[in-house]
Amino acid sequence: MKGKVLEVAKKAKKIGQDDPRRISHSLKVGLALTLVSSFYYLRPLYDGFGQSGMWAVLTVVVIFEFTVGATLSKGMNRGFATLLAGALGVGAQQMACLLGHKGHPIVLGLFVFLLAAASTFTRFFPNIKARYDYGVLIFILTFSLVAISGYRADEILVLSHQRLSTILIGGAICLVISIFLVPVWAGEELHNLVAANLEKLGSFLEGFGKECFKDSRDTGDSSIVAAREEKSFLQVYKGVLNTKATEDSLANFAWWEPGHGRFKFRHPWKQYLKIAALSRKCACHFEALCAYINSDIQEPTSFQRKIQQPCVKMSLESSKALKELATSIKTMTHPSAADVHMENSKTAAAKLKAAIEAASRETETSNLLDIIPAVAAASVLADIIKCIDKIGESVHELSHQAHFKKLEDQSTVSPEKPQLLHRGTVKPVSDVDGDGDSDRDHVIITVHETSLESPENIGNPQAPKSTVPRAEQ
Amino acid sequence: MKGKVLEVAKKAKKIGQDDPRRISHSLKVGLALTLVSSFYYLRPLYDGFGQSGMWAVLTVVVIFEFTVGATLSKGMNRGFATLLAGALGVGAQQMACLLGHKGHPIVLGLFVFLLAAASTFTRFFPNIKARYDYGVLIFILTFSLVAISGYRADEILVLSHQRLSTILIGGAICLVISIFLVPVWAGEELHNLVAANLEKLGSFLEGFGKECFKDSRDTGDSSIVAAREEKSFLQVYKGVLNTKATEDSLANFAWWEPGHGRFKFRHPWKQYLKIAALSRKCACHFEALCAYINSDIQEPTSFQRKIQQPCVKMSLESSKALKELATSIKTMTHPSAADVHMENSKTAAAKLKAAIEAASRETETSNLLDIIPAVAAASVLADIIKCIDKIGESVHELSHQAHFKKLEDQSTVSPEKPQLLHRGTVKPVSDVDGDGDSDRDHVIITVHETSLESPENIGNPQAPKSTVPRAEQ
Numbered sequence: 001m002k003g004k005v006l007e008v009a010k011k012a013k014k015i016g017q018d019d020p021r022r023i024s025h026s027l028k029v030g031l032a033l034t035l036v037s038s039f040y041y042l043r044p045l046y047d048g049f050g051q052s053g054m055w056a057v058l059t060v061v062v063i064f065e066f067t068v069g070a071t072l073s074k075g076m077n078r079g080f081a082t083l084l085a086g087a088l089g090v091g092a093q094q095m096a097c098l099l100g101h102k103g104h105p106i107v108l109g110l111f112v113f114l115l116a117a118a119s120t121f122t123r124f125f126p127n128i129k130a131r132y133d134y135g136v137l138i139f140i141l142t143f144s145l146v147a148i149s150g151y152r153a154d155e156i157l158v159l160s161h162q163r164l165s166t167i168l169i170g171g172a173i174c175l176v177i178s179i180f181l182v183p184v185w186a187g188e189e190l191h192n193l194v195a196a197n198l199e200k201l202g203s204f205l206e207g208f209g210k211e212c213f214k215d216s217r218d219t220g221d222s223s224i225v226a227a228r229e230e231k232s233f234l235q236v237y238k239g240v241l242n243t244k245a246t247e248d249s250l251a252n253f254a255w256w257e258p259g260h261g262r263f264k265f266r267h268p269w270k271q272y273l274k275i276a277a278l279s280r281k282c283a284c285h286f287e288a289l290c291a292y293i294n295s296d297i298q299e300p301t302s303f304q305r306k307i308q309q310p311c312v313k314m315s316l317e318s319s320k321a322l323k324e325l326a327t328s329i330k331t332m333t334h335p336s337a338a339d340v341h342m343e344n345s346k347t348a349a350a351k352l353k354a355a356i357e358a359a360s361r362e363t364e365t366s367n368l369l370d371i372i373p374a375v376a377a378a379s380v381l382a383d384i385i386k387c388i389d390k391i392g393e394s395v396h397e398l399s400h401q402a403h404f405k406k407l408e409d410q411s412t413v414s415p416e417k418p419q420l421l422h423r424g425t426v427k428p429v430s431d432v433d434g435d436g437d438s439d440r441d442h443v444i445i446t447v448h449e450t451s452l453e454s455p456e457n458i459g460n461p462q463a464p465k466s467t468v469p470r471a472e473q
Numbered sequence: 474m475k476g477k478v479l480e481v482a483k484k485a486k487k488i489g490q491d492d493p494r495r496i497s498h499s500l501k502v503g504l505a506l507t508l509v510s511s512f513y514y515l516r517p518l519y520d521g522f523g524q525s526g527m528w529a530v531l532t533v534v535v536i537f538e539f540t541v542g543a544t545l546s547k548g549m550n551r552g553f554a555t556l557l558a559g560a561l562g563v564g565a566q567q568m569a570c571l572l573g574h575k576g577h578p579i580v581l582g583l584f585v586f587l588l589a590a591a592s593t594f595t596r597f598f599p600n601i602k603a604r605y606d607y608g609v610l611i612f613i614l615t616f617s618l619v620a621i622s623g624y625r626a627d628e629i630l631v632l633s634h635q636r637l638s639t640i641l642i643g644g645a646i647c648l649v650i651s652i653f654l655v656p657v658w659a660g661e662e663l664h665n666l667v668a669a670n671l672e673k674l675g676s677f678l679e680g681f682g683k684e685c686f687k688d689s690r691d692t693g694d695s696s697i698v699a700a701r702e703e704k705s706f707l708q709v710y711k712g713v714l715n716t717k718a719t720e721d722s723l724a725n726f727a728w729w730e731p732g733h734g735r736f737k738f739r740h741p742w743k744q745y746l747k748i749a750a751l752s753r754k755c756a757c758h759f760e761a762l763c764a765y766i767n768s769d770i771q772e773p774t775s776f777q778r779k780i781q782q783p784c785v786k787m788s789l790e791s792s793k794a795l796k797e798l799a800t801s802i803k804t805m806t807h808p809s810a811a812d813v814h815m816e817n818s819k820t821a822a823a824k825l826k827a828a829i830e831a832a833s834r835e836t837e838t839s840n841l842l843d844i845i846p847a848v849a850a851a852s853v854l855a856d857i858i859k860c861i862d863k864i865g866e867s868v869h870e871l872s873h874q875a876h877f878k879k880l881e882d883q884s885t886v887s888p889e890k891p892q893l894l895h896r897g898t899v900k901p902v903s904d905v906d907g908d909g910d911s912d913r914d915h916v917i918i919t920v921h922e923t924s925l926e927s928p929e930n931i932g933n934p935q936a937p938k939s940t941v942p943r944a945e946q
Contacts, residue, residue, distance in 0.1 A: 015597050022597045030590030033613070034582050037621050054618060061589075061614040109507050116534075117503030124488050124495045140506070141534040145527060148510050241753070245718035280714070284757040285764075291856040357842050369830050372852055379849035383764040 022066075024182045029064050032177050036060045036170055055163050059170030064178065068260075069186030069253030071178045075171040076256065077135030082167060085139045086160045088115075089146025093156065096147075108147050116140050130252050186253035187263050193247060194272045195329040197240045197279045198391070202322030204237040204286055205384075209315025234290060240283040247276045262332055268401040275394045282387045285380055292377040303371045306359045307378055310352035314381050317345035318388050325395045334406040335395045342392055345385050352378055495539075497655045502537050505650050509533045509643055528636050532643030537651065541733075542659030542726030544651045548644040549729065550608030555640060558612045559633045561588075562619025566629065569620075581620055589613050603725050659726035660736050666720060667745045668802040670713045670752045671864070675795030677710040677759055678857075682788025707763060713756040720749045735805055741874035748802075748867045755860045758853055765850040776844045779832045780851055783825035787854050790818035791861050798868045807879040808868045815865055818858050825851055 016023050036056045063074040096107040119140045122128050128136065146160065251269045259265040321341035328335035356378070398404075489496050509529045536547040569580040592613045595601050601609065619633065724742045732738040797811035829851070871877075 011598065012594070016594075022594065026590040026594040029593040029613075030586040033589045033617055034586045037582060037585055037617065054622065057617050057621065058614060061610065061617065109510060112510055113503040113507045116506045117499040120502040121485070121489075121495065121499040125484065137534060140502075141531060144506055144510065144530050144534065148530065149527065241714075241757075242717055244715055281760060284714075284760040287754060287757040288761040288853055288856065291758075291859075353842060356845070360842070369826060369833070372829070372848055375845055376849045376852035379845050380761055380853075383761065386764075 021182065021184050025066050025184065028177050028181055029060075031181075032060050032064055032173050033057065035173055035177075053166055056166040056170035056173075059167050060174055063171060064174045067184045067186035067189060067250070067253055068178050069250075069255070069257040071174055072256040073131070073253055074134050075175055077132060078138050078167065079171060081135040081138035082142050082164060085142035086146050086164070089143045090156060090160070092143075092147045112144050112147055115143055130248075131255070183260070185257060185260050185263070186250045187257050187267060187269060188261065190247060190250040190254055190269060190272050191263070191329065193243060193250065194276050194279070195326045197243065197276065198322050198326040198329070200236045200240055201279060201282055201286070201388075202319045202326065204234070205315045205319035205322065207234070207236075208289065209312045209319060237283045237286045240279055243276070244280065247273060264402075268398060271394065271398040271401055275391060275398065278387065278391045278394060282384060282391065285384045285387060288380045289377060289384070292373050292380070303359050304374045307352055307355050307374060310348045310355055311378055311381060313348035314345050314352065314385060317341045317348055318385050321345060321388060321392065325392060328395060328399065328404070332402070332404045334399050334404050335392065336407065338392055338395070342389060345388075349382055349385055352382070494655065494657050498539055498657065501650050501654055502533075504654075505533050505537055505646050506530065508646050508650075526639055529639040529643035529646075532640050533647055536644060537647045540657045540659035540662060540723070540726055541651050542723075542728070542730040544647055545729040546604070546726055547607050548648055550605060551611050551640065552644060554608040554611040555615045555637060558615035559619050559637070562616045563629060563633070565616075565620045585617050585620055588616055603721075604728070656733070658730060658733050658736070659723045660730050660740060660742060661734065663720060663723040663727055663742060663745050664736070664802065666716060666723065667749050667752070668799045670716065670749065671795050671799040671802070673709045673713055674752060674755055674759070674861075675792045675799065677707070678788045678792035678795065680707070681762065682785045682792060710756045710759045713752055716749065717753065720746060741871060744867065744871040744874055748864060748871065751860065751864045751867060755857060755864065758857045758860060761853045762850060762857070765846050765853070776832050777847045780825055780828050780847060783821045783828055784851055784854060786821035787818050787825065787858060790814045790821060791858050794818060794861060794865065798865060801868060801872065801877070805875070805877050807872050807877050808865065809880065811865055811868070815862060818861075822855050822858055825855070 036059075059078065063071055063078055065071045065074060092108065092111045096104050096111070099107055119136050123133055123136050146156065149156070149159075251273050254267070254269045257263075257265075259267075318341070321338045324338035324341060325335050327333075328338060356375075509532075532551065536544055536551055538544045538547060565581065565584045569577045569584070572580055592609050596606055596609050619629065622629070622632075724746050727740070727742045730736075730738075732740075791814070794811045794814035797814060798808050800806075801808035801811060829848075
């Protein structure tokens with residue numbers, strides 16, 4: 001018993017530590033509910049609203065969600081659906097009244113049946129399901145309540161006015177607390193999730209390039225195969241495969257959000273979904289690569305040694321390209337830095353081709369079977385580079401649609417010397433956009449340099465913030 | 474305007490045709506709401522329940538879901554959460570009363586704040602989120618309402634009794650209609666979805682084996698590459714990659730369902746998720762195969778011709794194995810028929826190895842580059858067979874856990890002659906389980922034979938039903 005309580009407490013602590021905003025969200029819900037309770041406590045308000053105050057409590061409990069977008073979506077849906085259904089309900093009432101006392105209940109019953117059935121059916125439309133599902137639910141609920149309860153109470157207009165105003169007050173309290181008290185924006189979540197997924201893909205390729213080729217050359221020990229399977233970088237990409245549902249709902253919620261921080265109203269959220277779909281495709285290819293890693297690797301053949309260098313180069317450069325793309329999304333700068341690494345990885349792919357051609361001419365390749373895993377891995381790697389190229393294209397498209405900042409000076413440097421590029425030629429203060437916001441540009445470039453020098457900083461969402469003081473000193 | 478209405482009507486028709494149960498679900502919701510409305514219409518009931526009749530309407534609108542499991546889950550959650558929160562709310566009331574008139578509102582406010590915050594936090598626990606999310610929501614709602622409204626109304630026990638009974642009536646109407654009127658069981662949906670996904674994977678491999686190798690040999694025309702991309706079998710597996718969220722929620726809802734049809738209470742639903750995860754992994758490998766199909770295919774080399782036959786065999790046999798596994802799940806029979814095809818595809822994989830070895834000895838393989846796509850595809854195909862082998866294992870595990878029917882006679886036939894096996898040696902009536910339900914066994918085997926003779930029957934969910942009359946004639 002005691003052990004179980006401790007276990008739950010530990011779990012709760014971990015959940016809170018994983019994302020402290022969960023704790024603040026819980027406190028926000030508590031606060032909103034306590035505030036709305038005052039509608040019952042305070043006598044003057046109670047006298048004004050009566051039992052309807054209950055609707056304010058109901059509204060708060062039901063519409064307060066983790067992200068601002070979800071709260072807004074539910075609040076707007078609830079508000080408009082209540083208005084529309086209330087009006088229709090009163091109309092149905094009036095029409096039924098014309099039919100006299102006998103026809104009244106039958107006509108109202110028919111109305112409720114038809115409207116409920118038709119509305120329920122619209123919930124199967126994919127676009128209504130995605131954005132207005134909750135609204136349709138509230139529409140059915142309110143229409144039924146108004147149409148039916150009105151049969152008893154003549155003061156229906158007074159009642160609905162009271163209910164609407166309490167719902168409005170409840171909704172307003174939720175929105176104010178949700179937007180101004182430690183807000184969690186769905187759009188920003190989506191933005192960070194997509195960038196983090198690109199980074200995960202990059203980390204996998206980095207690990208693949210560094211570990212898999214190196215170990216098999218240096219030691220040739222087959223016991224390391226087991227060790228590799230447990231390596232975290234091999235598992236890291238698997239999360240990318242399963243985020244589709246989260247991304248879709250975040251994009252839907254983000255659609256409701258007003259402009260906030262770096263994001264304008266109607267930010268191109270759909271483009272993030274395209275990037276995410278390509279990321280999943282890329283992660284799929286990794287699955288095939290893993291099959292190569294986990295197969296029994298013998299002492300590397302001479303063929304393997306020959307193709308090893310371009311393969312490592314391909315992995316590392318495309319990993320860098322992915323990480324640059326992730327950084328570009330995070331800092332909302334033009335993804336030109338990634339192009340260089342992309343070019344380099346394509347060059348390496350060409351070198352791989354040449355190396356294979358040379359190998360097939362030089363040696364006898366007496367046993368084709370031995371080289372199959374290496375050939376297959378190289379071939380998959382080439383497909384991955386094509387896939388990353390497409391990811392790059394859609395990040396460029398996003399950068400165009402969302403007007404990311406450009407750092408033009410980079411384009412003058414040749415692709416073959418990436419190190420020089422990032423250390424020497426970027427001006428500390430660029431004012432490309434001409435918006436005079438030079439401090440911000442400066443910070444962004446500082447972050448950029450830092451992240452290149454120590455790749456682990458990219459994985460840390462705190463990194464951009466932590467460099468700000470340094471830039472200002 | 475008129476065009477838009479027509480478009481929506483067309484869309485609605487398509488949605489209804491895709492799954493006619495959507496129409497019946499809409500009608501069921503309309504019916505349930507109309508029934509529950511009678512609580513307001515009929516005077517005696519109205520006098521008994523008063524305004525609380527509203528709660529019955531609310532309950533119906535909110536808990537009536539598409540599947541029985543979802544409705545049950547929401548109904549149970551709502552019922553138990555209301556009971557628990559009601560009791561706690563009354564307790565909190567009594568405690569606050571001891572503190573006199575001044576402390577009362579402050580203590581109640583504190584209670585509401587603490588309970589709402591703590592309960593909201595528990596919604597972040599993954600297992601609570603999956604199964605009891607709605608219950609926690611209703612718990613917060615009811616506790617707040619009871620604790621606060623009780624401050625005004627002393628008749629709280631009478632009120633809560635009224636509310637509980639109306640909620641019970643609303644819930645009961647929903648459950649009865651949902652279970653006895655064209656029920657849609659979440660468990661059966663999951664069962665069919667997993668089987669359909671396996672079949673999709675099988676169709677892809679069948680198409681791959683038949684089309685891709687044949688065309689490139691017969692015509693060598695590169696314009697067919699474009700045509701291939703549009704081939705439906707290449708797209709069919711992509712749906713498999715995105716069903717995780719649906720499967721997870723279906724499995725959660727299925728957990729709530731009582732035994733129904735062929736499924737006992739506590740059917741091993743989790744095992745379906747394992748099979749589904751492996752299916753997705755397999756679909757991932759297809760992504761890599763597709764890269765090979767879409768790459769520019771030249772006139773096939775002599776090497777390609779040599780490995781062609783085992784590759785086609787591998788595709789077709791593993792396709793048959795997948796389709797057998799799907800049929801085995803659908804008909805709930807032991808998946809022994811799949812083992813034969815699995816063995817055959819493994820034999821073909823061994824032959825492929827031999828063919829590659831022979832090819833590398835015979836020819837010079839002067840240009841390794843030309844054969845890379847073929848080698849890569851063959852290698853991915855070998856990985857796919859490993860993956861399908863794992864799928865087969867988990868279907869066997871499922872068959873063991875769910876006590877699928879065994880057809881023992883099959884095991885005596887050698888794997889190399891699958892055709893003979895299914896036509897000649899299966900007794901029309903097997904009574905392995907000794908349950909005397911021989912008619913049913915007979916039907917199952919009939920289906921089995923039919924499906925082998927005309928594979929397209931497998932894809933048709935109506936097939937098993939349509940053979941019943943024939944078996945009984």
